[in-house]
Amino acid sequence: MAMQRVVIVGGGTAGWMTAAALAKLLPGQCDVRLVESEAIGIVGVGEATLPHIRAFNERLGIDEADFMAATRATFKLGIEFENWGRIGDSYIHPFGTFGPGMGEVDFHQFWLRLRQQGMDVPDLDRFSMACTMARMNRFALPSRDPRQLNSTFGYAYQFDATLYAPYLRAIAEKMGARRTEGRIVTVHRDGESGDVTSVELESGEKIEGDLFVDCSGFVSLLLDKTLSEPFEDWSKWLLNDRATAMPCRTEGAVTPFTGVIAMPFGWRWRIPLQHRTGNGYVYSSQFLSDEDAATALIGAVEGERIAEPRVLRFKAGRRRRSWVNNCVGVGLASGFLEPLESTSIYLIQAAITALLELFPEKQISPVDRDEFNRLIDLEYDRIRDFLILHYHATERTDTPYWDYVRTMRIPDTLAEKMELFRRRGRVVKYREGVFLDASWVAVYLGQRVIPEGHDLRADPPSAESLVAGMQKLAADIQGLAGGMEDHAAYLRRYCPMKDAA
Numbered sequence: 001m002a003m004q005r006v007v008i009v010g011g012g013t014a015g016w017m018t019a020a021a022l023a024k025l026l027p028g029q030c031d032v033r034l035v036e037s038e039a040i041g042i043v044g045v046g047e048a049t050l051p052h053i054r055a056f057n058e059r060l061g062i063d064e065a066d067f068m069a070a071t072r073a074t075f076k077l078g079i080e081f082e083n084w085g086r087i088g089d090s091y092i093h094p095f096g097t098f099g100p101g102m103g104e105v106d107f108h109q110f111w112l113r114l115r116q117q118g119m120d121v122p123d124l125d126r127f128s129m130a131c132t133m134a135r136m137n138r139f140a141l142p143s144r145d146p147r148q149l150n151s152t153f154g155y156a157y158q159f160d161a162t163l164y165a166p167y168l169r170a171i172a173e174k175m176g177a178r179r180t181e182g183r184i185v186t187v188h189r190d191g192e193s194g195d196v197t198s199v200e201l202e203s204g205e206k207i208e209g210d211l212f213v214d215c216s217g218f219v220s221l222l223l224d225k226t227l228s229e230p231f232e233d234w235s236k237w238l239l240n241d242r243a244t245a246m247p248c249r250t251e252g253a254v255t256p257f258t259g260v261i262a263m264p265f266g267w268r269w270r271i272p273l274q275h276r277t278g279n280g281y282v283y284s285s286q287f288l289s290d291e292d293a294a295t296a297l298i299g300a301v302e303g304e305r306i307a308e309p310r311v312l313r314f315k316a317g318r319r320r321r322s323w324v325n326n327c328v329g330v331g332l333a334s335g336f337l338e339p340l341e342s343t344s345i346y347l348i349q350a351a352i353t354a355l356l357e358l359f360p361e362k363q364i365s366p367v368d369r370d371e372f373n374r375l376i377d378l379e380y381d382r383i384r385d386f387l388i389l390h391y392h393a394t395e396r397t398d399t400p401y402w403d404y405v406r407t408m409r410i411p412d413t414l415a416e417k418m419e420l421f422r423r424r425g426r427v428v429k430y431r432e433g434v435f436l437d438a439s440w441v442a443v444y445l446g447q448r449v450i451p452e453g454h455d456l457r458a459d460p461p462s463a464e465s466l467v468a469g470m471q472k473l474a475a476d477i478q479g480l481a482g483g484m485e486d487h488a489a490y491l492r493r494y495c496p497m498k499d500a501a
């Protein structure tokens with residue numbers, strides 16, 4: 001079989017994740033070239049991830065402790081949301097489950113039933129290993145034995161986004177990927193098919209390919225600028241179009257979770273790394289100026305700032321199709337959803353996984369291309385609904401921003417999901433993909449979407465036996481988490497950052 005010449009346009013996180021995966025996982029089947037321009041640079045934010053990244057790194061043969069040391073990473077057990085339902089509220093969206101179900105009935109249904117009967121049962125987060133560890137600032141790697149309580153949580157990383165791409169670059173180049181430095185000034189297309197045939201650099205060099213991967217970031221050089229693929233704008237639901245980012249020194253504990261604090265006109269992130277804490281205010285320019293956002297952020301962060309606030313602009317939505325002709329968009333070139341649930345790197349990974357599965361032999365098949373687009377649409381649509389839930393399920397009335405999101409018309413797909421949960425705590429099941437039941441339950445309950453009823457199959461066990469079982473479970477979780485090491489101590493032992501070792 002002839003080798004597919006793959007040209008990756010862009011060397012940010014998306015570009016180097018794609019290059020490393022193709023070079024490593026399709027050896028001998030594609031010739032990988034990557035073009036990037038240091039003068040243009042990369043976005044360089046994006047510090048919080050989802051647990052799926054571990055599988056990606058594992059497939060590339062990455063040693064976890066080495067990767068964490070190199071990217072100055074910390075562990076992430078979930079996200080703490082503050083002030084979302086009401087000012088003063090706090091809940092954690094954990095990676096992992098809330099207690100074991102019985103048969104086909106989820107744990108939260110039994111818990112709901114007891115609460116609805118007025119029984120005294122602990123809050124739901126007491127049945128989550130990840131929540132309990134996060135609140136106690138503890139960490140240990142999960143057990144691989146599914147019978148063990150400490151197998152019931154997952155984890156991801158918080159890392160320095162500017163260090164992940166170079167780390168992957170070394171892997172990709174070792175596997176034969178070739179990098180070219182330079183700015184692409186012209187994209188050449190076949191007059192008949194419209195396919196891209198080559199990219200031409202400022203230097204005059206032309207790089208030809210069979211398949212092009214657009215990882216050019218917000219500029220979307222191939223999908224937008226060359227192929228004019230329309231952008232589906234979701235900003236009527238996801239208003240935020242700016243972020244101002246500013247790192248500071250870490251003050252207090254290095255928490256094994258990302259902080260997401262609702263603000264008057266958006267929200268701010270707090271992401272502890274080994275060497276600093278990342279902060280940013282994500283907001284809507286309709287309601288807040290860049291200057292006021294920067295002032296609010298400076299006033300809110302706990303530690304001494306180590307750089308001035310930097311403004312980034314974006315729009316929520318995605319290209320109607322991510323794979324058009326012989327160009328596949330990966331990363332910001334194909335779409336953007338705000339980093340509230342740390343989904344961008346996950347979306348990059350999902351696109352790479354789909355591309356690997358559907359990687360063309362010599363000819364690109366329209367069926368494969370359609371399937372790729374279907375899979376990516378599904379991922380984007382689900383994440384979109386999940387994000388909108390955070391805004392819509394609020395009781396905040398303190399600013400016009402919160403008034404708008406609380407009262408806006410939401411997509412029918414989300415309205416149906418919320419109605420199902422409100423009636424009987426039912427969560428729409430996904431067989432695969434991101435944000436399974438526990439995630440939805442955490443956000444619904446955390447933001448005061450309280451079911452009126454419960455699944456009738458949760459009724460047979462006696463209330464006394466359920467309460468006793470739950471109290472024991474909460475105590476076991478507390479005991480297990482309490483015996484774990486402090487998160488910062490764990491990092492110092494397991495993966496101290498390289499220049500501090």
Ligand code: FAD
Pocket residue numbers: 009010011012013014015035036037038040041042043044045046047048049161182183184185215216217218219221243245280312314330331332333339342343344345346
């Ligand atoms: P970029 O980093 O912009 O890379 C684009 C590449 O294309 C660069 O190498 C550039 O040089 C090259 N390029 C462009 N034009 C040309 C040209 N003409 N010629 C040659 N080369 C060219 N994601 C998460 O998962 N978690 C987070 O917590 C998170 N937080 C975020 C916060 C903010 C405020 C923003 C804006 C994004 C955040 N993201 C987050 C998203 C994350 O930053 C991106 O998904 C990730 O960095 C991938 O970017 P990229 O590689 O697609 O684009």
